[in-house]
Amino acid sequence: MTSRRPTMRDVAVLAGVSPATVSRVVNDERYIRPETRYAVERAITELGFHRNELARGLRPGQTTETVALLIEDPANPFWSGVTRGAEETARRHQHMLVVGSTGQRFEQERDLLRDLVRRRVDGLLVTPTAHDHVDLHAELARWAPMVFIDRVPQGVPADSVVLDNYGGAREAVAHLTAQGRRRIGYIGGDPAVFTGADRLAGYRRAVEDAGLGYDPVLVSLDNHTVEAARAAATALLDGPAAADAIFADNNRICVGVLHAVAGRDEVGVAGFDDLELVDLLPRPVPLVTYDTVELGRRAAELLFGRIAGETGPTTQVLLPTRLVLRGGRGR
Amino acid sequence: MTSRRPTMRDVAVLAGVSPATVSRVVNDERYIRPETRYAVERAITELGFHRNELARGLRPGQTTETVALLIEDPANPFWSGVTRGAEETARRHQHMLVVGSTGQRFEQERDLLRDLVRRRVDGLLVTPTAHDHVDLHAELARWAPMVFIDRVPQGVPADSVVLDNYGGAREAVAHLTAQGRRRIGYIGGDPAVFTGADRLAGYRRAVEDAGLGYDPVLVSLDNHTVEAARAAATALLDGPAAADAIFADNNRICVGVLHAVAGRDEVGVAGFDDLELVDLLPRPVPLVTYDTVELGRRAAELLFGRIAGETGPTTQVLLPTRLVLRGGRGR
């Protein structure tokens, strides 16, 4: 089926010219006789020749026209939005995008990064996993520009783009306090992840701004499933914490919370991340939304800036969030 | 910042050996004195050497350990699921995954495919765009094995994995007829896409199986937005068509339909694709669900089979769908 691939030499022989001339035709250089060009093009079509980009990239100073994106999980809507923004931007810069998923495992991130550097990608868009190997990114950033997405490891001087987790959570919780809620529960996931800590801080600030005081009894962490979030919400509402509203740290948790409060319209609910069908719920739900595609796009733009040779100080982009009021049949 | 990369020659000079010996150490071959190995490893660490995989892949018979996935839109949950399945499988086979998005544009698909062949990817996972250029895939399949996902172009002998669009739609609509619905509307998107035609055929079959007869008045096509679907649903219900149930061709359309029927519990609704928050609606909604990750996985497995040299006849995998009953506060 897949026979030996024709090379420029094969094309040259068939066209009766030298390999150098074939190269000239393929690269559309000046000073080629029309008949020569035609003969070469005929030979290319006949053999089905495709220039070997590997050999081309081997030449000094050449680039692979490839950038890589390391994310946690391509199937998660957050990351798939980022992927789209990055892919779109890469294509606009005539680059291919290689996608790798870390699954939050450090070894996988490390192996992928090394492999990508070996493959001579022109740049790296990286979501670092939570780990304490401070040297990995610094070591590899010597060989390819790196831009961090969503999380920023300490001690590595590189550009980064992150969401305004703090501001978003603060705004949403402030919305609840403005409604007169006095005991607002917080249901979060893994507290070790960068984003969760910032969102919790935003929650705390909003609660304190409202003069309510931060009560640890109202905070439930380490809820990793929809079911866990549901149970945690029920516990906060019916237990001694006596919450009258709940802020959900992310979309999965929000789904659990919404299950828990179904039919209890007196309870206020707000959450981080968008949820499509919330529109149809009878209850109004303020949600902290943002543009993940833009996140990927901005990161990629920063990367291509570095690839193009920009040497200025590192940039930290804080992508704004927007509070939208969903639900309540209001559409 | 990114200085010249060290080569095996640099490592060899520093370690006081020949480049061939460095290569032997890097590839972990036999017959190397422990002291030699150590000296080379020291030099590698000191220089931060990373083998150039491009040069390696240039050698005859070598592969790039890279496969490509061409999808419509990485941000769409359907495609992001496929991406995850493909990435996961590629990694299990020690391959990198390059992702390209076609945006349903033929020129983009063509350019991406050509570029990928030039880059010598080991295989291609392709969602063909709707077009009539029959030769493109056949031409390129000469150089790299190809597996089609979700849609199958005519006339190209290659493996493919598609959803059971026909069976899924038929089952969902049969569910509605079994409830005693007599006038079931169909709201679809672009009728030119492969999947839509199959789903419409499944709808038709189910309607006819129930002895209801196919009535074109009940069929609305070319609804590309949530709002259009909503309007179309309202028109079918309140207009002369007098529908008493509606089948939505995809998830976006289903959202529109659900908006249209909010508060009208007598109307039946079913749809293709899953919708997370449907659980919370008071109305029960049968949905045709499937495993997109599995779709990507199966396609990638077929591809790696071909890469490994399998030469049997082409395989057509029809991935089953599953009707789930969501909503109705049943959970």
Added chain:
DNA sequence: ACGTTCTCTGATTACGTTCTCATACAGCTC
């Protein structure tokens, strides 16, 4: 008629790696 510039093409080399071949020495066996 002669030098100069422009057009066109080929020969050769370099890129970084791996592979083949060659070499050399150690420890065997007969």
Added chain:
DNA sequence: GAGCTGTATGAGAACGTAATCAGAGAACGT
């Protein structure tokens, strides 16, 4: 001690392309 086998290393070629160098012929101006 001659011949073998196993261990350890180096020299050099090859992969497919592009860049440099070189040269040949044509067109041009003086």
